[in-house]
Amino acid sequence: MSEQINIDIAEVNKVTDQLQSSSQAFTSSLPSDFASGNELDAVKKINELNKALQDAADQYKALLLKNVQATKESIQSMKETDEEVGASFK
Numbered sequence: 001m002s003e004q005i006n007i008d009i010a011e012v013n014k015v016t017d018q019l020q021s022s023s024q025a026f027t028s029s030l031p032s033d034f035a036s037g038n039e040l041d042a043v044k045k046i047n048e049l050n051k052a053l054q055d056a057a058d059q060y061k062a063l064l065l066k067n068v069q070a071t072k073e074s075i076q077s078m079k080e081t082d083e084e085v086g087a088s089f090k
Helices: 009-025 041-088
Strands: none
Touching (some): 009 041
16 A cells, blocks of 8 residues: 655756746736827726736736745655655664
């Protein structure tokens, strides 16, 4: 019933580094002031929606970066725990 769980730490670090790099490079190209000077309600609504989308993208990026960091910390903790347990059997 005891099966070994293997984590390829190098592979996890490689993937999380790629994800972190991609996340940091992510930028939204939504216009912040669509049809400047136009007072039509539709234009105002488009500007509001663009701002909301930009805010959502920024929040997603921040959350993704937090999750990447949490994953790295968890993997490091698992590695340290595994080493401690392994050393206790020697």
